[in-house]
Amino acid sequence: MRLPHFEYAAPRSLDEALRLLAEAGEEARVMAGGTDLIVRMKHGLLKPGFVISLAEIEELRPISFDRRKGLSIGATARLAEVASHAEIKRRYPAVASAAEKTANVQVRNMGTVGGNICNAAPSADNAPTLIAMGAEAVIAGGKGKRSVPLDRFFKGPRLTALEPDEILTAIQVPVPPPYSGASYQHLSARGRVDISAVCVGAMTVFEGSTCREIRIALGAVGPKPLRALEAENLLKGQSWTADMIDSAGRKAAEEARPISDVRASAEYRRQMVDVLTRRAVLEARSMAGKRRR
Amino acid sequence: MKHQITFTVNGDEVSILVDPWKTLNEVLREDLNLTGTKLGCGTGDCGACTILLDGRSVNSCLTLAVSVNGKSVQTVEGLALSGEELHPVQDAFIKAGAIQCGFCTAGMEMSAVYLLGQNNSPDENQIRAGLSGNLCRCTGYNQIVEAISMAAASLRDARPEGVKQ
Ligand SMILES: Cc1cc2nc3c(=O)[nH]c(=O)nc-3n(C[C@H](O)[C@H](O)[C@H](O)COP(=O)(O)OP(=O)(O)OC[C@H]3O[C@@H](n4cnc5c(N)ncnc54)[C@H](O)[C@@H]3O)c2cc1C
Ligand code: FES
Ligand code: FES
Numbered sequence: 417m418r419l420p421h422f423e424y425a426a427p428r429s430l431d432e433a434l435r436l437l438a439e440a441g442e443e444a445r446v447m448a449g450g451t452d453l454i455v456r457m458k459h460g461l462l463k464p465g466f467v468i469s470l471a472e473i474e475e476l477r478p479i480s481f482d483r484r485k486g487l488s489i490g491a492t493a494r495l496a497e498v499a500s501h502a503e504i505k506r507r508y509p510a511v512a513s514a515a516e517k518t519a520n521v522q523v524r525n526m527g528t529v530g531g532n533i534c535n536a537a538p539s540a541d542n543a544p545t546l547i548a549m550g551a552e553a554v555i556a557g558g559k560g561k562r563s564v565p566l567d568r569f570f571k572g573p574r575l576t577a578l579e580p581d582e583i584l585t586a587i588q589v590p591v592p593p594p595y596s597g598a599s600y601q602h603l604s605a606r607g608r609v610d611i612s613a614v615c616v617g618a619m620t621v622f623e624g625s626t627c628r629e630i631r632i633a634l635g636a637v638g639p640k641p642l643r644a645l646e647a648e649n650l651l652k653g654q655s656w657t658a659d660m661i662d663s664a665g666r667k668a669a670e671e672a673r674p675i676s677d678v679r680a681s682a683e684y685r686r687q688m689v690d691v692l693t694r695r696a697v698l699e700a701r702s703m704a705g706k707r708r709r
Numbered sequence: 710m711k712h713q714i715t716f717t718v719n720g721d722e723v724s725i726l727v728d729p730w731k732t733l734n735e736v737l738r739e740d741l742n743l744t745g746t747k748l749g750c751g752t753g754d755c756g757a758c759t760i761l762l763d764g765r766s767v768n769s770c771l772t773l774a775v776s777v778n779g780k781s782v783q784t785v786e787g788l789a790l791s792g793e794e795l796h797p798v799q800d801a802f803i804k805a806g807a808i809q810c811g812f813c814t815a816g817m818e819m820s821a822v823y824l825l826g827q828n829n830s831p832d833e834n835q836i837r838a839g840l841s842g843n844l845c846r847c848t849g850y851n852q853i854v855e856a857i858s859m860a861a862a863s864l865r866d867a868r869p870e871g872v873k874q
Contacts, residue, residue: 417751417752418730418735419730419731419732420730421728421730422729422730423710423729424712424729424773424775426775426776426778450771450772450773450776451753451768451771454732454771454773455752455753455771458751458752459752467729467773469773469776471776496765519753519842520756520841520842521766521820521823521824521838521839521840521841521842522753522756522759522766522767522768522820522842523753523768523842525765525766525767526767526768526771526772
Protein backbone atom coordinates (compact mmCIF):
# COMPACT_ATOMS: atom_id res chain seq x y z
CA MET A 417 0.00 0.00 0.00
CA ARG A 418 1.76 3.14 -1.22
CA LEU A 419 1.07 6.72 -0.24
CA PRO A 420 -0.24 9.24 -2.74
CA HIS A 421 2.30 11.94 -3.61
CA PHE A 422 2.55 15.13 -1.55
CA GLU A 423 4.97 17.87 -0.55
CA TYR A 424 6.29 17.96 3.01
CA ALA A 425 7.58 20.47 5.54
CA ALA A 426 8.62 20.15 9.16
CA PRO A 427 8.73 23.74 10.46
CA ARG A 428 10.54 24.45 13.73
CA SER A 429 8.17 27.08 15.11
CA LEU A 430 4.42 27.38 15.50
CA ASP A 431 4.43 30.73 13.65
CA GLU A 432 6.11 29.12 10.66
CA ALA A 433 3.63 26.23 10.71
CA LEU A 434 0.68 28.66 10.83
CA ARG A 435 2.12 30.64 7.95
CA LEU A 436 2.61 27.52 5.81
CA LEU A 437 -0.90 26.37 6.66
CA ALA A 438 -2.46 29.73 5.79
CA GLU A 439 -0.58 29.87 2.46
CA ALA A 440 -1.46 26.33 1.41
CA GLY A 441 -5.11 26.54 2.46
CA GLU A 442 -7.31 23.45 2.05
CA GLU A 443 -4.49 21.58 0.24
CA ALA A 444 -2.56 21.16 3.48
CA ARG A 445 -2.92 18.81 6.43
CA VAL A 446 -1.02 19.02 9.68
CA MET A 447 0.44 15.82 11.08
CA ALA A 448 1.30 15.01 14.68
CA GLY A 449 2.15 11.28 15.00
CA GLY A 450 0.58 10.36 11.67
CA THR A 451 -1.06 7.16 12.94
CA ASP A 452 -4.48 8.30 11.73
CA LEU A 453 -3.41 10.57 8.88
CA ILE A 454 -1.01 8.15 7.14
CA VAL A 455 -3.49 5.26 7.42
CA ARG A 456 -6.27 7.38 5.92
CA MET A 457 -3.95 8.54 3.13
CA LYS A 458 -2.94 4.94 2.39
CA HIS A 459 -6.61 3.99 2.15
CA GLY A 460 -7.08 6.87 -0.31
CA LEU A 461 -9.56 8.63 2.00
CA LEU A 462 -7.40 11.75 2.14
CA LYS A 463 -5.11 13.17 -0.55
CA PRO A 464 -3.50 16.31 0.86
CA GLY A 465 -1.06 17.97 -1.53
CA PHE A 466 1.01 19.19 1.40
CA VAL A 467 1.74 17.60 4.79
CA ILE A 468 2.99 19.87 7.57
CA SER A 469 4.61 17.90 10.38
CA LEU A 470 4.35 19.42 13.86
CA ALA A 471 6.96 17.02 15.25
CA GLU A 472 9.91 19.45 15.14
CA ILE A 473 8.11 22.28 16.93
CA GLU A 474 9.66 22.33 20.40
CA GLU A 475 6.92 24.51 21.96
CA LEU A 476 4.17 21.99 21.15
CA ARG A 477 5.85 19.08 22.94
CA PRO A 478 5.81 19.75 26.69
CA ILE A 479 3.49 18.30 29.28
CA SER A 480 3.33 20.66 32.26
CA PHE A 481 1.38 21.16 35.46
CA ASP A 482 0.57 24.46 37.15
CA ARG A 483 -1.21 24.66 40.52
CA ARG A 484 -3.65 27.28 39.22
CA LYS A 485 -4.04 26.50 35.53
CA GLY A 486 -3.83 22.75 35.80
CA LEU A 487 -2.42 20.30 33.28
CA SER A 488 -1.28 21.28 29.82
CA ILE A 489 -0.75 18.43 27.34
CA GLY A 490 1.21 19.78 24.36
CA ALA A 491 -0.21 18.92 20.95
CA THR A 492 2.64 16.55 20.10
CA ALA A 493 2.90 14.82 23.50
CA ARG A 494 2.74 11.13 22.67
CA LEU A 495 0.14 8.74 24.08
CA ALA A 496 2.94 6.71 25.72
CA GLU A 497 4.32 9.85 27.42
CA VAL A 498 0.90 10.81 28.78
CA ALA A 499 0.23 7.25 29.96
CA SER A 500 3.48 7.06 31.92
CA HIS A 501 3.86 10.68 33.08
CA ALA A 502 4.33 10.69 36.89
CA GLU A 503 2.36 13.89 37.56
CA ILE A 504 -0.53 12.85 35.28
CA LYS A 505 -0.70 9.41 36.92
CA ARG A 506 -0.81 11.04 40.36
CA ARG A 507 -3.20 13.94 39.75
CA TYR A 508 -5.14 12.80 36.65
CA PRO A 509 -5.09 8.99 36.78
CA ALA A 510 -8.12 8.68 34.47
CA VAL A 511 -6.36 10.75 31.79
CA ALA A 512 -3.28 8.50 32.00
CA SER A 513 -5.48 5.42 31.95
CA ALA A 514 -7.35 6.50 28.80
CA ALA A 515 -4.02 7.14 27.01
CA GLU A 516 -2.74 3.75 28.17
CA LYS A 517 -5.88 2.06 26.83
CA THR A 518 -5.48 3.62 23.37
CA ALA A 519 -4.13 1.40 20.55
CA ASN A 520 -0.96 -0.69 21.01
CA VAL A 521 2.63 -0.12 22.13
CA GLN A 522 4.02 1.10 18.78
CA VAL A 523 1.04 3.35 18.01
CA ARG A 524 1.28 4.87 21.52
CA ASN A 525 4.97 5.54 20.82
CA MET A 526 4.02 7.55 17.71
CA GLY A 527 0.48 8.85 18.15
CA THR A 528 -0.52 11.80 20.31
CA VAL A 529 -3.44 12.72 22.55
CA GLY A 530 -3.83 15.89 20.49
CA GLY A 531 -4.08 13.87 17.27
CA ASN A 532 -6.66 11.59 18.88
CA ILE A 533 -8.79 14.65 19.70
CA CYS A 534 -8.29 16.44 16.33
CA ASN A 535 -9.00 13.24 14.42
CA ALA A 536 -12.43 13.34 16.10
CA ALA A 537 -13.37 9.70 15.64
CA PRO A 538 -16.58 9.14 17.63
CA SER A 539 -14.68 6.32 19.39
CA ALA A 540 -11.60 8.40 20.30
CA ASP A 541 -10.44 6.83 23.55
CA ASN A 542 -9.12 10.05 25.08
CA ALA A 543 -12.20 12.20 24.48
CA PRO A 544 -14.69 11.05 27.17
CA THR A 545 -12.38 11.51 30.18
CA LEU A 546 -11.07 14.85 28.95
CA ILE A 547 -14.63 16.11 28.32
CA ALA A 548 -15.73 14.88 31.76
CA MET A 549 -12.79 16.67 33.39
CA GLY A 550 -13.72 19.96 31.74
CA ALA A 551 -10.71 20.12 29.42
CA GLU A 552 -10.27 22.82 26.77
CA ALA A 553 -8.65 22.78 23.36
CA VAL A 554 -6.08 25.58 23.09
CA ILE A 555 -5.98 26.72 19.48
CA ALA A 556 -3.73 29.04 17.45
CA GLY A 557 -4.63 30.45 14.06
CA GLY A 558 -4.41 33.40 11.71
CA LYS A 559 -6.66 35.44 14.00
CA GLY A 560 -4.73 34.62 17.17
CA LYS A 561 -5.32 32.27 20.08
CA ARG A 562 -8.57 30.91 21.46
CA SER A 563 -9.81 28.14 23.73
CA VAL A 564 -12.79 25.88 23.12
CA PRO A 565 -14.24 23.58 25.81
CA LEU A 566 -13.85 20.02 24.52
CA ASP A 567 -17.57 19.28 24.74
CA ARG A 568 -18.06 21.97 22.09
CA PHE A 569 -14.97 21.03 20.07
CA PHE A 570 -16.45 17.93 18.44
CA LYS A 571 -18.92 18.68 15.65
CA GLY A 572 -19.47 15.25 14.12
CA PRO A 573 -17.51 12.28 12.79
CA ARG A 574 -14.04 13.71 12.00
CA LEU A 575 -15.38 17.26 12.27
CA THR A 576 -14.09 19.70 14.84
CA ALA A 577 -14.31 23.37 15.73
CA LEU A 578 -10.89 23.93 14.10
CA GLU A 579 -10.83 26.33 11.14
CA PRO A 580 -8.66 25.23 8.17
CA ASP A 581 -5.96 27.73 9.19
CA GLU A 582 -5.89 26.66 12.85
CA ILE A 583 -3.68 24.31 14.84
CA LEU A 584 -4.39 22.75 18.22
CA THR A 585 -1.46 23.75 20.43
CA ALA A 586 -2.39 22.03 23.69
CA ILE A 587 -5.12 20.46 25.75
CA GLN A 588 -5.66 22.21 29.05
CA VAL A 589 -7.21 20.21 31.91
CA PRO A 590 -8.30 22.17 35.01
CA VAL A 591 -6.95 21.31 38.47
CA PRO A 592 -9.22 18.57 39.86
CA PRO A 593 -11.27 20.14 42.70
CA PRO A 594 -10.93 18.76 46.24
CA TYR A 595 -13.02 15.61 46.78
CA SER A 596 -13.25 14.96 43.08
CA GLY A 597 -12.62 11.76 41.18
CA ALA A 598 -12.69 10.58 37.60
CA SER A 599 -12.86 7.29 35.75
CA TYR A 600 -12.51 5.90 32.23
CA GLN A 601 -14.27 2.67 31.23
CA HIS A 602 -14.23 1.02 27.82
CA LEU A 603 -15.09 -2.19 26.03
CA SER A 604 -13.86 -3.57 22.74
CA ALA A 605 -14.20 -6.84 20.90
CA ARG A 606 -10.55 -7.82 21.17
CA GLY A 607 -9.61 -6.74 24.65
CA ARG A 608 -6.96 -4.07 24.95
CA VAL A 609 -5.84 -3.56 21.38
CA ASP A 610 -9.02 -2.82 19.49
CA ILE A 611 -10.88 0.41 18.83
CA SER A 612 -13.47 0.90 21.59
CA ALA A 613 -17.02 -0.30 20.87
CA VAL A 614 -18.27 1.78 23.81
CA CYS A 615 -16.41 4.09 26.17
CA VAL A 616 -17.49 6.26 29.09
CA GLY A 617 -15.67 8.94 31.09
CA ALA A 618 -17.02 10.41 34.32
CA MET A 619 -15.92 13.04 36.77
CA THR A 620 -17.63 13.92 40.01
CA VAL A 621 -17.10 16.30 42.96
CA PHE A 622 -18.46 15.49 46.40
CA GLU A 623 -19.23 17.55 49.49
CA GLY A 624 -19.64 15.06 52.29
CA SER A 625 -21.95 12.45 50.84
CA THR A 626 -23.58 14.86 48.38
CA CYS A 627 -22.57 14.96 44.73
CA ARG A 628 -21.98 18.65 43.91
CA GLU A 629 -20.88 18.27 40.34
CA ILE A 630 -20.86 15.49 37.79
CA ARG A 631 -20.02 15.15 34.12
CA ILE A 632 -20.52 11.97 32.12
CA ALA A 633 -19.28 11.63 28.53
CA LEU A 634 -20.04 8.74 26.18
CA GLY A 635 -17.86 7.66 23.26
CA ALA A 636 -18.53 5.47 20.19
CA VAL A 637 -22.30 5.72 20.66
CA GLY A 638 -23.10 8.75 18.51
CA PRO A 639 -21.65 10.84 15.68
CA LYS A 640 -19.35 12.49 18.24
CA PRO A 641 -18.53 12.06 21.93
CA LEU A 642 -21.73 12.99 23.85
CA ARG A 643 -22.49 14.37 27.30
CA ALA A 644 -25.16 12.33 29.14
CA LEU A 645 -26.78 15.45 30.59
CA GLU A 646 -29.98 13.86 31.84
CA ALA A 647 -28.10 11.10 33.60
CA GLU A 648 -25.92 13.77 35.19
CA ASN A 649 -29.06 15.57 36.44
CA LEU A 650 -30.29 12.43 38.19
CA LEU A 651 -27.09 12.30 40.27
CA LYS A 652 -26.24 15.96 40.79
CA GLY A 653 -27.09 17.41 44.21
CA GLN A 654 -27.96 13.95 45.53
CA SER A 655 -26.68 11.52 48.09
CA TRP A 656 -26.45 8.55 45.78
CA THR A 657 -28.47 5.41 46.40
CA ALA A 658 -28.12 2.17 44.44
CA ASP A 659 -31.45 2.92 42.73
CA MET A 660 -30.28 6.35 41.61
CA ILE A 661 -27.11 4.90 40.09
CA ASP A 662 -29.20 2.30 38.26
CA SER A 663 -31.53 4.95 36.88
CA ALA A 664 -28.58 7.10 35.80
CA GLY A 665 -27.15 4.13 33.89
CA ARG A 666 -30.49 3.54 32.18
CA LYS A 667 -30.88 7.24 31.41
CA ALA A 668 -27.40 7.42 29.84
CA ALA A 669 -28.31 4.40 27.69
CA GLU A 670 -31.43 6.29 26.51
CA GLU A 671 -29.36 9.38 25.71
CA ALA A 672 -26.86 7.37 23.62
CA ARG A 673 -27.39 7.36 19.86
CA PRO A 674 -25.54 4.19 18.84
CA ILE A 675 -25.41 2.58 15.42
CA SER A 676 -24.68 -1.04 14.52
CA ASP A 677 -21.34 -1.67 12.84
CA VAL A 678 -18.52 -4.24 12.72
CA ARG A 679 -17.56 -3.54 16.31
CA ALA A 680 -20.95 -4.02 17.98
CA SER A 681 -24.70 -3.84 17.47
CA ALA A 682 -26.60 -0.73 18.51
CA GLU A 683 -28.55 -2.75 21.06
CA TYR A 684 -25.41 -4.15 22.70
CA ARG A 685 -23.85 -0.71 22.76
CA ARG A 686 -26.89 0.78 24.46
CA GLN A 687 -26.85 -1.89 27.17
CA MET A 688 -23.13 -1.43 27.69
CA VAL A 689 -23.56 2.33 28.10
CA ASP A 690 -25.77 1.47 31.07
CA VAL A 691 -23.15 -0.89 32.56
CA LEU A 692 -20.11 1.30 31.90
CA THR A 693 -21.84 4.46 33.14
CA ARG A 694 -22.58 2.79 36.45
CA ARG A 695 -19.00 1.51 36.71
CA ALA A 696 -17.56 4.91 35.80
CA VAL A 697 -19.60 6.94 38.31
CA LEU A 698 -18.92 4.43 41.07
CA GLU A 699 -15.21 4.43 40.41
CA ALA A 700 -15.18 8.23 40.15
CA ARG A 701 -16.95 8.42 43.53
CA SER A 702 -14.49 6.05 45.16
CA MET A 703 -11.58 8.09 43.73
CA ALA A 704 -13.24 11.23 45.13
CA GLY A 705 -13.24 9.61 48.57
CA LYS A 706 -9.47 9.11 48.29
CA ARG A 707 -8.69 12.67 47.19
CA ARG A 708 -8.98 14.80 50.31
CA ARG A 709 -7.33 17.88 48.90
CA MET B 710 10.53 17.72 -4.22
CA LYS B 711 13.04 15.20 -2.86
CA HIS B 712 14.50 15.80 0.58
CA GLN B 713 18.07 15.13 1.63
CA ILE B 714 18.05 13.28 4.94
CA THR B 715 20.82 12.02 7.18
CA PHE B 716 20.21 9.47 9.91
CA THR B 717 21.88 6.47 11.45
CA VAL B 718 20.83 2.89 10.80
CA ASN B 719 22.26 0.36 13.23
CA GLY B 720 24.98 2.84 14.08
CA ASP B 721 26.02 3.67 10.50
CA GLU B 722 25.35 7.13 9.13
CA VAL B 723 23.23 7.19 5.99
CA SER B 724 22.64 10.19 3.74
CA ILE B 725 20.01 9.78 1.08
CA LEU B 726 17.56 11.68 -1.11
CA VAL B 727 13.95 10.63 -0.48
CA ASP B 728 10.54 11.48 -1.82
CA PRO B 729 8.35 12.80 1.01
CA TRP B 730 5.73 10.10 0.40
CA LYS B 731 8.18 7.24 0.98
CA THR B 732 7.73 5.41 4.25
CA LEU B 733 10.73 4.44 6.33
CA ASN B 734 9.77 0.83 5.58
CA GLU B 735 10.12 1.43 1.84
CA VAL B 736 13.45 3.21 2.23
CA LEU B 737 14.89 0.53 4.53
CA ARG B 738 13.79 -2.35 2.31
CA GLU B 739 14.07 -0.87 -1.18
CA ASP B 740 16.85 1.71 -0.98
CA LEU B 741 19.03 0.33 1.80
CA ASN B 742 18.35 -3.38 1.13
CA LEU B 743 17.61 -4.00 4.79
CA THR B 744 14.87 -6.55 4.16
CA GLY B 745 14.89 -8.00 7.68
CA THR B 746 12.17 -5.48 8.52
CA LYS B 747 8.96 -6.85 6.99
CA LEU B 748 5.88 -5.20 5.53
CA GLY B 749 2.61 -6.87 6.47
CA CYS B 750 -0.56 -4.81 6.69
CA GLY B 751 0.99 -1.40 6.05
CA THR B 752 -1.53 0.19 8.41
CA GLY B 753 -0.17 -0.21 11.94
CA ASP B 754 -2.02 -3.37 12.86
CA CYS B 755 0.45 -6.26 12.56
CA GLY B 756 3.80 -4.97 13.84
CA ALA B 757 5.88 -6.92 11.27
CA CYS B 758 7.53 -3.61 10.35
CA THR B 759 8.53 -2.65 13.93
CA ILE B 760 11.85 -0.84 14.32
CA LEU B 761 13.36 1.31 17.06
CA LEU B 762 13.40 5.05 16.38
CA ASP B 763 15.57 6.90 18.92
CA GLY B 764 14.99 3.86 21.12
CA ARG B 765 11.18 3.79 20.85
CA SER B 766 9.41 0.94 19.05
CA VAL B 767 7.39 2.31 16.12
CA ASN B 768 5.74 1.04 12.94
CA SER B 769 8.06 1.79 10.01
CA CYS B 770 5.06 1.46 7.66
CA LEU B 771 3.46 4.57 9.23
CA THR B 772 6.69 6.56 9.60
CA LEU B 773 7.64 8.92 6.80
CA ALA B 774 11.30 8.52 5.89
CA VAL B 775 11.73 12.32 5.70
CA SER B 776 10.71 12.54 9.34
CA VAL B 777 13.71 10.51 10.59
CA ASN B 778 16.26 13.13 9.54
CA GLY B 779 18.80 13.42 12.39
CA LYS B 780 17.42 10.41 14.24
CA SER B 781 18.70 6.96 14.98
CA VAL B 782 17.06 3.82 13.60
CA GLN B 783 17.66 0.30 14.78
CA THR B 784 16.44 -2.70 12.78
CA VAL B 785 16.65 -6.43 13.34
CA GLU B 786 19.90 -6.44 11.33
CA GLY B 787 21.42 -4.35 14.13
CA LEU B 788 20.67 -6.84 16.89
CA ALA B 789 23.58 -9.15 16.12
CA LEU B 790 26.05 -6.55 15.00
CA SER B 791 29.11 -8.78 14.80
CA GLY B 792 27.14 -11.13 12.57
CA GLU B 793 28.37 -14.08 14.61
CA GLU B 794 26.91 -13.91 18.06
CA LEU B 795 23.13 -13.53 18.18
CA HIS B 796 21.38 -11.08 20.48
CA PRO B 797 19.99 -12.87 23.58
CA VAL B 798 16.45 -12.18 22.30
CA GLN B 799 17.24 -13.87 18.97
CA ASP B 800 18.93 -16.75 20.75
CA ALA B 801 15.89 -17.25 22.99
CA PHE B 802 13.48 -17.18 20.02
CA ILE B 803 15.45 -20.07 18.48
CA LYS B 804 15.75 -22.04 21.72
CA ALA B 805 12.06 -21.65 22.58
CA GLY B 806 10.92 -22.58 19.07
CA ALA B 807 9.20 -19.20 18.79
CA ILE B 808 9.58 -19.06 14.99
CA GLN B 809 7.48 -20.87 12.42
CA CYS B 810 7.13 -19.05 9.10
CA GLY B 811 9.22 -16.22 10.57
CA PHE B 812 7.31 -13.36 9.02
CA CYS B 813 6.45 -11.77 12.36
CA THR B 814 9.82 -12.57 13.98
CA ALA B 815 11.79 -9.41 13.25
CA GLY B 816 8.95 -7.23 14.53
CA MET B 817 8.40 -9.46 17.54
CA GLU B 818 12.08 -9.28 18.43
CA MET B 819 12.19 -5.50 18.13
CA SER B 820 9.14 -5.24 20.40
CA ALA B 821 10.82 -7.66 22.81
CA VAL B 822 14.03 -5.62 22.86
CA TYR B 823 11.99 -2.46 23.53
CA LEU B 824 9.99 -4.14 26.30
CA LEU B 825 13.09 -5.54 28.02
CA GLY B 826 14.71 -2.10 27.90
CA GLN B 827 11.76 -0.75 29.86
CA ASN B 828 11.29 -3.66 32.22
CA ASN B 829 13.99 -6.26 32.78
CA SER B 830 11.73 -8.80 34.48
CA PRO B 831 8.29 -8.64 32.88
CA ASP B 832 5.65 -11.16 33.98
CA GLU B 833 3.53 -13.02 31.46
CA ASN B 834 0.83 -10.35 31.34
CA GLN B 835 3.39 -7.60 30.85
CA ILE B 836 5.00 -9.57 28.02
CA ARG B 837 1.63 -10.07 26.33
CA ALA B 838 0.81 -6.36 26.76
CA GLY B 839 4.25 -5.54 25.31
CA LEU B 840 3.32 -7.56 22.21
CA SER B 841 -0.10 -5.90 21.81
CA GLY B 842 1.06 -4.37 18.53
CA ASN B 843 2.44 -7.58 17.00
CA LEU B 844 0.43 -10.33 15.34
CA CYS B 845 1.61 -13.89 14.69
CA ARG B 846 -0.42 -16.18 12.48
CA CYS B 847 1.56 -19.33 13.29
CA THR B 848 2.84 -19.89 16.80
CA GLY B 849 -0.16 -19.14 18.99
CA TYR B 850 2.18 -16.80 20.93
CA ASN B 851 3.03 -19.19 23.79
CA GLN B 852 6.57 -19.91 22.61
CA ILE B 853 7.11 -16.22 21.89
CA VAL B 854 6.13 -15.31 25.44
CA GLU B 855 8.39 -18.06 26.73
CA ALA B 856 11.27 -16.84 24.56
CA ILE B 857 10.95 -13.32 25.94
CA SER B 858 11.04 -14.48 29.53
CA MET B 859 14.09 -16.62 28.72
CA ALA B 860 15.74 -13.62 27.10
CA ALA B 861 14.90 -11.48 30.12
CA ALA B 862 16.62 -13.99 32.40
CA SER B 863 19.74 -14.21 30.26
CA LEU B 864 19.97 -10.43 29.94
CA ARG B 865 19.67 -10.11 33.72
CA ASP B 866 22.47 -12.67 34.16
CA ALA B 867 24.62 -10.87 31.62
CA ARG B 868 24.12 -7.47 33.26
CA PRO B 869 23.63 -8.18 36.97
CA GLU B 870 24.19 -4.49 37.84
CA GLY B 871 20.88 -3.71 36.14
CA VAL B 872 18.98 -6.07 38.42
CA LYS B 873 17.11 -4.49 41.29
CA GLN B 874 15.06 -6.42 43.80
C1 LIG C 1 -3.20 0.07 14.71
C2 LIG C 1 -3.93 1.27 15.25
C3 LIG C 1 -4.70 1.16 16.39
C4 LIG C 1 -5.40 2.26 16.89
N1 LIG C 1 -6.12 2.11 18.02
C5 LIG C 1 -6.80 3.16 18.54
C6 LIG C 1 -7.56 3.01 19.75
O1 LIG C 1 -7.59 1.94 20.38
N2 LIG C 1 -8.25 4.10 20.19
C7 LIG C 1 -8.23 5.29 19.55
O2 LIG C 1 -8.87 6.23 20.02
N3 LIG C 1 -7.49 5.47 18.42
C8 LIG C 1 -6.78 4.43 17.91
N4 LIG C 1 -6.05 4.59 16.75
C9 LIG C 1 -6.07 5.87 16.05
C10 LIG C 1 -4.85 6.80 16.33
O3 LIG C 1 -3.71 6.07 16.64
C11 LIG C 1 -5.13 7.78 17.46
O4 LIG C 1 -6.27 8.53 17.17
C12 LIG C 1 -3.93 8.72 17.72
O5 LIG C 1 -4.09 9.34 18.97
C13 LIG C 1 -3.79 9.78 16.65
O6 LIG C 1 -2.72 10.64 16.96
P1 LIG C 1 -1.64 11.08 15.88
O7 LIG C 1 -0.72 12.02 16.56
O8 LIG C 1 -1.03 9.90 15.25
O9 LIG C 1 -2.59 11.83 14.83
P2 LIG C 1 -2.33 12.25 13.31
O10 LIG C 1 -2.52 11.07 12.43
O11 LIG C 1 -1.04 12.98 13.19
O12 LIG C 1 -3.52 13.30 13.11
C14 LIG C 1 -4.87 12.89 13.16
C15 LIG C 1 -5.75 14.00 12.57
O13 LIG C 1 -5.73 15.15 13.38
C16 LIG C 1 -5.16 16.27 12.70
N5 LIG C 1 -4.25 16.89 13.67
C17 LIG C 1 -3.31 16.26 14.43
N6 LIG C 1 -2.71 17.13 15.26
C18 LIG C 1 -3.29 18.33 15.04
C19 LIG C 1 -3.10 19.63 15.60
N7 LIG C 1 -2.22 19.84 16.59
N8 LIG C 1 -3.88 20.66 15.14
C20 LIG C 1 -4.79 20.43 14.15
N9 LIG C 1 -5.02 19.23 13.59
C21 LIG C 1 -4.27 18.18 14.02
C22 LIG C 1 -4.45 15.71 11.48
O14 LIG C 1 -4.48 16.62 10.40
C23 LIG C 1 -5.29 14.48 11.19
O15 LIG C 1 -6.42 14.81 10.45
C24 LIG C 1 -5.32 3.50 16.22
C25 LIG C 1 -4.53 3.63 15.08
C26 LIG C 1 -3.83 2.54 14.59
C27 LIG C 1 -2.99 2.69 13.36
S1 FES D 1 3.26 -3.53 8.26
FE1 FES D 1 3.45 -1.98 9.71
S2 FES D 1 2.10 -2.63 11.23
FE2 FES D 1 1.72 -4.11 9.67
S1 FES E 1 5.85 -17.26 12.91
FE1 FES E 1 4.54 -17.04 11.22
S2 FES E 1 3.54 -15.17 11.71
FE2 FES E 1 4.61 -15.58 13.48
